[in-house]
Amino acid sequence: MCCLVALLMLVGPRATIVIWWLFDSGRWSQAFDVFLIPVLGFIFLPWTTLAYVLIFSGGVTGLDVVLLIIAIMADLGSYGGGWRQRERISRR
Template structure:
């Protein structure tokens, strides 16, 4: 397959990636248009899914404005890190200036249920912990 070549002798893929591409320029001023990218990396999403407390702490340190906008004081995110890390992390990520709306609450409730399931699983497995009273020693 051959690449399409325009009249200047360069292929279209190179032209689109070029700094001199006219589609990058603003129609009014001719200056480059700066678009805000708010991408969350896949590695961080995986990391935060496995370790939500550490993920929320990293968000709090790296992007304090996200946490400050979502909560009025520092005590709520701190309690969230301790007791409901998934729900707190989801709340911070999904929070917009006007709060949460519609389907956002589904993700918060799902994250809260995951947090409660984590606490429940720990409670049901408590007898397997070494040194727990009432366990028989061999």
């Protein structure tokens, strides 16, 4: 079950980015001026990239900052979650 959750955390947002970009590339070009930024977001911070594109049209204000912080925490959690497991496994 844990492997399934980890797989969804890694593949899910990236698949969403690709599908959303294919169907609504105008919104992506409006949110990002340079093509390199969303590509780096796709690789390193997919949840944050999705959240930014979602809230960009109205501007980043108020509770939008909270959504971005939650997205950053989800990205960091998907990278750091395996370290705790690895430490626990190596002790056995």
